[in-house]
Amino acid sequence: MVQNSLSSASITHNLPTHFIGQRVIYYPGLTSTMGVARREARSGAVGGTVIIAGEQTAGKGRMKRTWLSPEGSLALSIILYPDALYLPSLIMLASLAVVHSIDTVTGLKAQVKWPNDVLINGKKVCGILIESEVKGNIVNYTIIGIGVNVNLRLSDFPEILPTATSLSDELGRDVSRLELIQCLLVEVDRLYLALLAGESMYEEWRDSLVTLGKRVQVKWGKTRYEGIAESVARDGSLLLRCSDGGLTKIVAGDVTLRD
Numbered sequence: 001m002v003q004n005s006l007s008s009a010s011i012t013h014n015l016p017t018h019f020i021g022q023r024v025i026y027y028p029g030l031t032s033t034m035g036v037a038r039r040e041a042r043s044g045a046v047g048g049t050v051i052i053a054g055e056q057t058a059g060k061g062r063m064k065r066t067w068l069s070p071e072g073s074l075a076l077s078i079i080l081y082p083d084a085l086y087l088p089s090l091i092m093l094a095s096l097a098v099v100h101s102i103d104t105v106t107g108l109k110a111q112v113k114w115p116n117d118v119l120i121n122g123k124k125v126c127g128i129l130i131e132s133e134v135k136g137n138i139v140n141y142t143i144i145g146i147g148v149n150v151n152l153r154l155s156d157f158p159e160i161l162p163t164a165t166s167l168s169d170e171l172g173r174d175v176s177r178l179e180l181i182q183c184l185l186v187e188v189d190r191l192y193l194a195l196l197a198g199e200s201m202y203e204e205w206r207d208s209l210v211t212l213g214k215r216v217q218v219k220w221g222k223t224r225y226e227g228i229a230e231s232v233a234r235d236g237s238l239l240l241r242c243s244d245g246g247l248t249k250i251v252a253g254d255v256t257l258r259d
């Protein structure tokens with residue numbers, strides 16, 4: 001039987017991180033961890049503070065979508081105060097931390113769909129939302145929001161069943177959310193310190209992308225691009241070879257794989 005009850009004390013107990021998760025605020029239920037994290041950041045919460053919800057009733061996704069996060073899923077937001085130069089790398093860092101921790105805890109091999117959806121067997125298991133308040137060249141704060149479908153029976157959620165999966169559906173058994181959260185915080189801590197020490201996440205992130213070499217459609221607002229996802233630049237943008245032979249650099253958008 002997997003232990004699935006969470007608390008701030010159980011998450012921080014013996015957590016071997018330098019600063020990520022040394023302060024954890026846990027709510028059994030919440031509208032969205034992003035809102036609480038934003039308020040905490042604006043009132044000067046210590047860097048590495050983590051807001052975790054047992055379930056969210058109004059989870060936020062990218063592009064103003066909602067994010068389903070019932071009991072059994074993992075929903076957390078991490079507060080950081082990075083230098084602006086690190087912002088493009090945080091997208092890479094967050095998705096790699098998720099891929100690594102899923103592998104460590106479950107043995108499942110996940111891949112990244114540009115820019116930072118995490119997929120298992122072609123279906124989305126995790127979404128990442130990064131919000132920053134930036135004035136000029138100064139980052140007031142950054143919040144990394146991570147949602148993972150951990151112990152969900154996707155057949156109970158027909159609206160996302162065609163495109164989503166969960167760790168428990170992939171494994172045929174439940175996974176310890178506590179173990180996954182702790183492992184994820186350790187990974188974010190390790191990668192963030194590596195980044196500050198000058199290491200690049202770029203090569204590993206690029207090599208973990210399921211998107212490259214594939215025919216894709218990218219939506220950004222009302223704009224649609226179609227072509228072959230040729231490469232990614234070091235700033236995280238996607239380089240798309242369009243049918244007229246030109247290379248388009250896309251900084252944000254939603255990718256659908258066409259192959």
Ligand code: BTN
Nearest residue numbers: 032059060061062076127145147
């Ligand atoms: C996406 O793929 O659209 C991003 C989903 C991000 C969901 C996480 S769950 C924790 C945090 N709180 C939220 O309301 N959203 C993010």
